[in-house]
Amino acid sequence: MSGVSADSREPLVGVLALQGDFAAHARMLAALGAAVREVRVPADVTGLDGLVIPGGESTTMTLGIAREGLGDPLRELAGAGVPLLGTCAGLIMLDRDHLGILDVTAHRNAFGRQIRSFEADLELTGITHPGTPLRAVFIRAPWVADHGSAVQILASVDDHIVAVRQANVIAVSFHPEITGDDRVHAAFLDLVRARLNGAAG
Amino acid sequence: MRDEATPRVKTGLAEMLKGGVIMDVVDASQAKIAEDAGAVAVMALERVPSDIRRDGGVARMSDPAMIKGIQAAVSIPVMAKARIGHFVEAQILQALEVDYIDESEVLTPADESNHIDKWAFEVPFVCGATNLGEALRRIAEGAALIRSKGEAGTGDIVEAVRHMRSINGDIRRLAGMDAAELATAAKEHQAPLELIRFVAREGRLPVPLFSAGGIATPADAALMMQLGAQTVFVGSGIFKSDDPEARARAVVEATTHFADPARVAAASEGLGTAMQSLESRKLGGEELFAGRGW
Numbered sequence: 001m002s003g004v005s006a007d008s009r010e011p012l013v014g015v016l017a018l019q020g021d022f023a024a025h026a027r028m029l030a031a032l033g034a035a036v037r038e039v040r041v042p043a044d045v046t047g048l049d050g051l052v053i054p055g056g057e058s059t060t061m062t063l064g065i066a067r068e069g070l071g072d073p074l075r076e077l078a079g080a081g082v083p084l085l086g087t088c089a090g091l092i093m094l095d096r097d098h099l100g101i102l103d104v105t106a107h108r109n110a111f112g113r114q115i116r117s118f119e120a121d122l123e124l125t126g127i128t129h130p131g132t133p134l135r136a137v138f139i140r141a142p143w144v145a146d147h148g149s150a151v152q153i154l155a156s157v158d159d160h161i162v163a164v165r166q167a168n169v170i171a172v173s174f175h176p177e178i179t180g181d182d183r184v185h186a187a188f189l190d191l192v193r194a195r196l197n198g199a200a201g
Numbered sequence: 202m203r204d205e206a207t208p209r210v211k212t213g214l215a216e217m218l219k220g221g222v223i224m225d226v227v228d229a230s231q232a233k234i235a236e237d238a239g240a241v242a243v244m245a246l247e248r249v250p251s252d253i254r255r256d257g258g259v260a261r262m263s264d265p266a267m268i269k270g271i272q273a274a275v276s277i278p279v280m281a282k283a284r285i286g287h288f289v290e291a292q293i294l295q296a297l298e299v300d301y302i303d304e305s306e307v308l309t310p311a312d313e314s315n316h317i318d319k320w321a322f323e324v325p326f327v328c329g330a331t332n333l334g335e336a337l338r339r340i341a342e343g344a345a346l347i348r349s350k351g352e353a354g355t356g357d358i359v360e361a362v363r364h365m366r367s368i369n370g371d372i373r374r375l376a377g378m379d380a381a382e383l384a385t386a387a388k389e390h391q392a393p394l395e396l397i398r399f400v401a402r403e404g405r406l407p408v409p410l411f412s413a414g415g416i417a418t419p420a421d422a423a424l425m426m427q428l429g430a431q432t433v434f435v436g437s438g439i440f441k442s443d444d445p446e447a448r449a450r451a452v453v454e455a456t457t458h459f460a461d462p463a464r465v466a467a468a469s470e471g472l473g474t475a476m477q478s479l480e481s482r483k484l485g486g487e488e489l490f491a492g493r494g495w
Contacts (some may be wrong), residue, residue, distance in 0.1 A: 056220070090215070
């Protein structure tokens with residue numbers, strides 16, 4: 001990959017660990033060469049080069065963010081241009097009605113209850129090469145019901161938006177952390193490393 | 202291209218429930234209290250285990266109208282219990298579109314030799330286990346999530362600790378065995394060799410492992426998490442206590458911060474009296490739920 005100097009430091013990526021499958025994200029990020037920190041309180045946000053908001057229960061996470069006073073620190077992190085990745089509940093946390101970091105409105109449990117959960121092949125603009133989809137697992141998944149003009153659509157299922165990017169923030173309705181396919185995390189870490197190298201250079 | 206009810210989709214929901222608290226509720230108002238306190242899911246049942254103990258008699262699947270009322274009241278996942286081996290109760294729960302079916306020893310078993318063939322269902326199942334062999338037999342039958350059984354409705358954590366230590370201790374022992382010893386271990390655990398090999402190789406069950414049965418305080422929840430539970434079920438412990446709202450919030454907070462004693466201490470302050478408890482070792486054989494399951 002161009003632009004990565006040999007002396008660039010290992011990026012420090014936080015994973016919001018109030019609840020959910022944060023451990024699966026942490027394993028995947030570590031395997032891709034990132035240093036990982038679990039984030040539960042505001043002090044854990046300091047010094048992060050990137051942050052992942054995992055899958056889990058969005059109601060539980062919303063209450064946890066409020067209880068711990070994490071809303072402002074997370075918004076400040078995003079405001080500084082630090083790359084963020086949200087998956088499933090993480091996408092909901094980033095939307096206009098929650099942290100307000102992404103200019104989208106997510107529709108919770110939009111695909112239905114667990115019996116409607118599914119997996120499907122999915123191509124993501126700028127993340128998968130044409131003809132090589134990734135296997136996307138959707139669990140009681142949300143979709144993006146509405147979005148602003150700065151939001152790029154990366155993928156849809158049945159005409160429902162399930163993956164978006166806005167500047168340095170990527171959000172998907174599905175769970176790239178549980179399939180072993182690391183392309184979404186690699187794309188996210190590319191944003192993290194590009195920003196670090198830009199700042200250093 | 203689009204597949205529903207694959208093993209990955211079934212265990213996927215359990216993955217999302219990790220680091221959380223699943224609470225027993227008997228009506229919509231309790232379900233709302235649980236959701237507002239931060240529960241990751243609710244277990245809908247007609248009577249909490251401590252009341253099933255008190256009342257005696259046959260305990261069955263809940264009234265579908267009650268389950269639907271709870272589904273309408275909350276947006277978090279709703280689980281419900283079927284009797285061991287009662288596959289028609291499970292069919293009904295699937296028709297109601299509950300998010301997880303608990304084939305539960307807390308209800309009176311309907312079959313003394315067979316559990317439900319869980320592969321036949323699209324809705325995932327959780328089952329209780331007291332040891333590794335029992336956990337692997339349930340997984341072989343199609344369970345997508347295992348919970349240590351504990352002794353439900355007692356408020357006594359000792360059985361949950363015993364079961365969690367037993368399961369994780371046996372997992373660690375398998376890791377040191379060679380191929381011949383694993384074949385013998387499969388016989389001793391009365392579990393399929395293929396699953397025994399998986400556990401020895403990976404150092405974990407093929408599905409998530411939660412804990413249930415006797416959790417009454419924030420400290421109990423943190424104890425089970427430190428012993429390796431990935432989420433806790435709290436049955437009678439919340440709504441049989443003095444102040445269910447405060448206790449529910451406190452157990453959620455202690456589960457998130459289970460490795461931070463200062464936070465668990467703060468969460469434990471001023472909660473009033475815990476549920477009325479029974480010492481499980483003083484219960485007679487007929488009164489023990491954990492022995493149900495084969």
